[in-house]
Amino acid sequence: MEQLKKGSRLHALLPWIIPGALVLAWVMVSYTELIPHYLLPNPLKIIKTGSAYVFDNTANSPYAGRFLSDARASLTRVFFGFFCATLFGLPLGILSGRLAVVNRLLNTFINGLRAVPGITWLPLAMVWFGIGIKTTVFLVALAAFFPIYLNAAAGARQINAQLLQAGAMMGVGRLRGSLSILLPGSMPHIMTGLRLGLGISWAYLVLGELTGVPNGLGAVIMDARMLGRGDMIIVGMVLIAIVGRMSDGLLVKVLRGCFKSARRMT
Amino acid sequence: MKGVLKKEMLRTRVNPEQPALEVVNLTKHFEINGTAKSVLHKITFNAGVGEMICITGRSGCGKTTLLNILAGFLKPSAGTIMVNSEPVRKPGPDRCVVFQEDTLFPWLTVRENIAFGLKGRTKNKGYLSKEVDRFLSLVGLREFQHYLPREISGGMKQRVAIARVLILQPQVLLMDEPFASLDYHTRREMQDLLVTVWRELGQTIIFVTHDLDEAITLADRIVVMERGSGYIRQELAVPLPRPRKAEQTEYLFFRRKLYEFL
Ligand SMILES: Nc1ncnc2c1ncn2[C@@H]1O[C@H](COP(=O)(O)OP(=O)(O)OP(=O)(O)O)[C@@H](O)[C@H]1O
């Protein structure tokens, strides 16, 4: 690849050219009304709707001021789903990466499950759990489980066997060996798995909330569709992207704060 | 360097008559594609308390395999190994290993790596910290104590690897070509360091090397293994005073003799 001079104006400008041009085209299209507003809303309208949704008083319009309660509802669902996925995925993954018995026991089953597209669980989940938090948490947990499990297994498998031998000859028992050698040794993989899992969690959150729950960032999008509010749909999409991105940053921070290995090896 | 070591660390006096390690008829074969491949054949030798034994032999004669069995990482096919008259069953801190490759924990600093083994043994933080300081100084790494393994050189890494096991005061130290990847001068330095530490602490050391000069510089006795069939070809006592110089006529004599064996 030909090198680009860092710090040059071109270097700073380059990433923004395509988005900038697209927004400009969009503004022009909506002022000339080439495409009707209900299909592609005016960017200014979107900014207004967005700021009302986030900052305004609740009484003013249907969506005004709902952001905090929607975000709280969605974050709760993502948190519980992701938490369950980690609770099972991480220990099972590490065990199956280390122990042939566990690997043999689980592999066929988990790969079988993985072959079922996550979306197809939706009807069954609604039958089992009805409409509400449980369905969403179930979908999120199921989807996030696989990357967490698979990466933890890969991490535990690739660990240098001599590190474990070094622990054994220094008199480290099984429990301490798992916590102070296996876990940190697999940390880069574990971290990748958790971040992928959290990303997928947000996707499945939206799926779970499309089923008619009253609140949540995904629910708002669906609601806006029925009322023909394209501007609100786009606001919801952008906010989910932002909140998802922030939750990823938070996850990385928390891991780095809690584990030396996460700080020093990633 | 010597001043760092206190009198109380001096261990039971060296006594080559009293065996610290006894290996009797040790045999190992690996199963490869359904056929047994013999690697070690009826290996018998012993090491007295405080003795430095060098094991040498051509590449592939089974030195690493032997050491892995002594450490308890591998099970022998037949034969017995006794450490202080107790049979060896699994790895343990009475037989510490310095590996040929870098096996420091990459997520721990030099200091934390050295503290690792002792941390599992003592709750006394003050004692732990004092011990770690002592062994950091012993291997001359005080200024580097907060560095990560990837930030120090290969020779420093081997010094950490030695310090992290010395701190456990093992009775037997097993070293698998620990200095093979170092340059000539660093290797000489490390050999001097090892001899100094060993004379103060008095462990039994089994030192694998395929460098003849290294074997003659270090060993009380040299065990030469036969290529291919994995039996002991010869044992050679090296009763030279230390430090040993490569120009001494006796040294050259041993060198010639060893050369013939290989
Ligand atoms: N796990 C194993 N399975 C099958 N064969 C093995 C295994 N480990 C070692 N061997 C064989 O045992 C023989 C001795 O290997 P070993 O590593 O002990 O040699 P070495 O003396 O340490 O050699 P070097 O000086 O090159 O390190 C080799 O021929 C090797 O192929």
Ligand SMILES: [Mg+2]
């Ligand atoms: Mg070897």
